[in-house]
Amino acid sequence: MLGCVDPCDDTVFNRSQLRVLIPELRALANGSAAEEAEAVHEILVLTAQVERKAHRYLVFNGD
Template identity: 50%
Template sequence: MPIGLNVRTSSGETLTACTHPALGDLCRRAATLALPMLCHVDPYDDTWFDKSQMRLLAPELEALIDSASAPEAEAAAEVLDLAEQLEHEPHRYLILIGQGACAGTPVAAEARILMTEHGFGGEQQQCSSVRVGCEPSVG
């Protein structure tokens, strides 16, 4: 299961939930390059970035767009695209969702089904063609 990507509010409301199959590869590349922000993404747990941290992460992602493989560059562009939501609204967080021990369990599958059935209760970031597995959040 690939690393997920969410934008959430400080109250825990998920505004966007997406995955990209190359996001894990992108994080591994960042680790080999010792990029100070992206190399600390935990592939097994959630890693949260706030608005000020995104200002440090954005140049790393921009550099990777120019030097990474096409799928990794798309993943980096995806993260930057979602990070825009942090700039325009207060109390928003970009979260990379690791492949924790419960990622493949029936509980996780049930949560995905519920998200799909209930739709989203507010304005949602529209998913680009690059995004894979986008799901509306529970509203």
């Protein structure tokens, strides 16, 4: 799912897509330098908020 993030446009993930995205983020954090791992952990905190309630999405804003 990380490969689907478009750096030039908005990318939106719904709760169902997070089931695939979260393990990818965890793997990325484990294989990254400390600064990158910290950024990934911040994204994982956001995924937890999306999972808590219906009709929430994780949005990456391009450009």
